[in-house]
Amino acid sequence: MTAPVAAAAGTVPDEPLYRILLIEDDEGDALLVEELLHDTGLRFELTTRPTLAEARTALGTGPIDCILLDLHLPDAAGTAAVTAVRALAPHTAVIVLTGLSEAQAGTDAMAAGAQDYLVKGKVEADLLHRTVRYAVYRSQTERAGIEAQAARLRAEENARLERGLLPPPIIDASAVTVTTRYLPGVAMALLGGDFLDVVEGDDGLLHAVVGDVSGHGPDAAALGVCLRIAWRSLLLGGHRGAELLHLMERILVAERVSQAQFATCTLLALDQTAATTATATLHLAGHHEPLLTTPDGTRELAAAHGIALGIVPGLRSWTPTVVPLPAIGALTLYTDGLTEGHNGATGERLGVEGLLTLIGGLPPSDPATHVDLLIKETHALNAGRHTDDLAVLRLDWGTRPTRP
Numbered sequence: 001m002t003a004p005v006a007a008a009a010g011t012v013p014d015e016p017l018y019r020i021l022l023i024e025d026d027e028g029d030a031l032l033v034e035e036l037l038h039d040t041g042l043r044f045e046l047t048t049r050p051t052l053a054e055a056r057t058a059l060g061t062g063p064i065d066c067i068l069l070d071l072h073l074p075d076a077a078g079t080a081a082v083t084a085v086r087a088l089a090p091h092t093a094v095i096v097l098t099g100l101s102e103a104q105a106g107t108d109a110m111a112a113g114a115q116d117y118l119v120k121g122k123v124e125a126d127l128l129h130r131t132v133r134y135a136v137y138r139s140q141t142e143r144a145g146i147e148a149q150a151a152r153l154r155a156e157e158n159a160r161l162e163r164g165l166l167p168p169p170i171i172d173a174s175a176v177t178v179t180t181r182y183l184p185g186v187a188m189a190l191l192g193g194d195f196l197d198v199v200e201g202d203d204g205l206l207h208a209v210v211g212d213v214s215g216h217g218p219d220a221a222a223l224g225v226c227l228r229i230a231w232r233s234l235l236l237g238g239h240r241g242a243e244l245l246h247l248m249e250r251i252l253v254a255e256r257v258s259q260a261q262f263a264t265c266t267l268l269a270l271d272q273t274a275a276t277t278a279t280a281t282l283h284l285a286g287h288h289e290p291l292l293t294t295p296d297g298t299r300e301l302a303a304a305h306g307i308a309l310g311i312v313p314g315l316r317s318w319t320p321t322v323v324p325l326p327a328i329g330a331l332t333l334y335t336d337g338l339t340e341g342h343n344g345a346t347g348e349r350l351g352v353e354g355l356l357t358l359i360g361g362l363p364p365s366d367p368a369t370h371v372d373l374l375i376k377e378t379h380a381l382n383a384g385r386h387t388d389d390l391a392v393l394r395l396d397w398g399t400r401p402t403r404p
Contacts, residue, residue, distance in 0.1 A: 018044045018132060021058055023085070024070040024097070025050040029120060033068060033097075039125035042132060052076040052084055059088050065136050066093045069114070071105055078105070079112040086113040091146075093139035095131060115139055166391075167228070169198035174206050176270065177396040179367040181375060183337075184389055192389035193220030193263070194335045195228040199235055204273045207235055210333040210393050211265030212287070219257050226255050227263060227309075241267065242318045245285055249309040262310035266290060266333050270325075270395060278325040278397070283318045285309050288339075288352070291359075292323075293330040298359045300352055301331075328398030330367065337390030338375070341382030350378060367396045 020037070024030040030048050037044050047064075049055040052075050058064075069085055071077060076084050085094055096109040096117045106117030115135035118128065169178045178198050193213025200206050209231045213220045230251045234244050245267065252263055264286035272278040282290070282301070286308025289301045306318035325331075343350040350358070355378070362373050371392055 015041075015043045018042055018136065019063060019065045020044050020046050020068060020132070021055060021064045021066070022046060022048045022068045023050075023052065023055045023073065024048065024068070025073055026070070029070070029097075036123060036125055036128050040129035040132070041125075042129060050074070052081065055085070056088055059092075064089060064092050066095065066132055066139075068095050068097060070097045071102070071109065072099075079108050082109045082112040082114050091139065091143045093132075093135035095135050166195075167197060167232070169200075170232075171198065171200045171206070174200050174272070175397065176206055176272075177367055179371050179392075179394040179396070181371050181392045182390070183375065192216045193224035194337070194389045194391035195224040196333070196391050196393045197228050197232055198393070198395070199232055201235060202238075204271075206270040206272070206395070208268040208270070208333060208393060208395065209265055210287070210335060210391060211263055212335040212389075212391070213263045214261055216389070219261075223252065223255055223257075223261065223263070227252060227265075240269070241281070241283055241320055242316055245283060245306075245309065245318050246314075246316055249313055252310045253313050256310065262286070262308045264308045268331065268333060268395075270331070270397075272397065278327070280323045280325055280331060282321045282323065284321075285318055286311070288336065291332040291334075291356070292325075293332065293359075294326050295328060298332075298356055300356070326398075330394055330396040332371075332395075333393045335389065335391045337388035338378055338392060340388055341378055344381045350381060367394050370394075 022030055022033055024033065034046055034048075037046060047058050049058050050073075052073055055067075067085055067089060069081060071081055073081055082094065082096060094114040096106060096114045098105040098109070098117055098119050102119075106119070109117050115138050116131050118131060166180055166182050171178065180196060182194060182196070184192060193215060194211070195213075196208070196210045198206065198208045209228070211224065211227060211231075213224045213227070227248055230248055231244070234247050239247060245265075248265075252261075266285070266287040266289075267283040268290065269281040270278070271281070280290075280301075282303040284303055284305050286306070289303050291298050292301050301321075301323055303321035303323070304319040307315055339350050339352055339355050341350050342348065343354045355374075358377055358381075359374060362370060362377070365373065371394055375390065375392065
């Protein structure tokens with residue numbers, strides 16, 4: 001039985017609505033409780049169920065703010081009833097109803113998780129009013145505390161993952177400006193398996209990697225951290241190009257939790273040591289091409305494609321592409337979270353062409369502002385419909401271009 005919203009005379013106009021579930025098999029006691037609720041001045045909506053089994057169904061049909069629980073039901077009794085109700089509605093206030101002869105029952109019920117208890121026959125309207133309001137407030141406060149703690153833990157975990165996925169670049173003498181951004185696909189979510197890194201090697205070249213582990217969540221993030229650390233360690237150990245990708249693939253195969261897990265990545269070696277033209281050497285492992293920005297605009301670089309790491313271990317299909325670079329410019333490496341979002345009202349994917357059009361419409365700005373504006377615009381167009389992680393690495397050299 002569900003009673004309509006009710007309130008006694010004298011109810012404060014902005015009084016909150018309390019959705020109350022009474023679990024009571026005695027019809028007389030249930031009627032007394034309803035009459036007392038009318039006398040409290042509370043705005044309430046009362047649902048009454050005689051058994052725990054029927055209450056389970058009621059809890060599944062809509063939100064409940066407070067449960068009034070008799071400790072002697074046909075299918076549950078004592079603290080077992082409290083435990084069962086808390087399991088069904090862990091964030092809902094529970095007030096138990098005890099008998100006159102059950103001096104210890106209320107205390108035991110609170111130890112089992114109830115917010116408060118009332119003794120049948122000794123309940124007055126004012127006491128019920130205060131008890132319901134306090135129990136609901138306490139339950140809401142506990143829930144807010146749990147959510148705040150969960151948010152703190154997510155933030156701490158994200159900070160640890162971010163240190164592993166986005167380390168400070170190792171740059172000694174290079175004049176290249178490095179700009180990085182990383183955003184999880186969903187607000188407050190755990191970072192995923194995207195990773196990036198920049199290291200100036202002993203060979204005088206600036207080396208960079210951007211990668212994307214398949215899947216989401218802690219397993220993808222852990223593998224992303226592993227691959228990022230492996231890339232830096234192997235690079236500093238003197239490994240380059242296809243050989244470096246082969247060793248990264250071996251580590252991926254050894255560390256992945258599923259045979260279906262794989263990773264795409266782009267390796268970049270920026271050589272500015274030549275007396276004439278600087279070059280970029282690219283190795284693509286299932287990843288898309290970087291973008292080259294010059295004073296004349298932005299375009300996608302053409303480069304040879306190879307297979308993603310872990311798809312066919314040992315295939316070694318990674319061919320280098322050497323690209324001449326202008327004296328002034330920027331290279332942007334990114335994961336597909338930047339392009340797989342929707343392009344606005346049409347509902348289609350933004351894609352590389354849409355991204356280039358978007359870049360062409362951005363005002364001139366410094367690298368960091370440019371990347372932030374680009375991410376902001378892609379998110380606005382997507383409107384939350386695509387939720388992949390996003391990583392961007394931009395390398396600028398020479399005088400800042402007059403156009404993005």
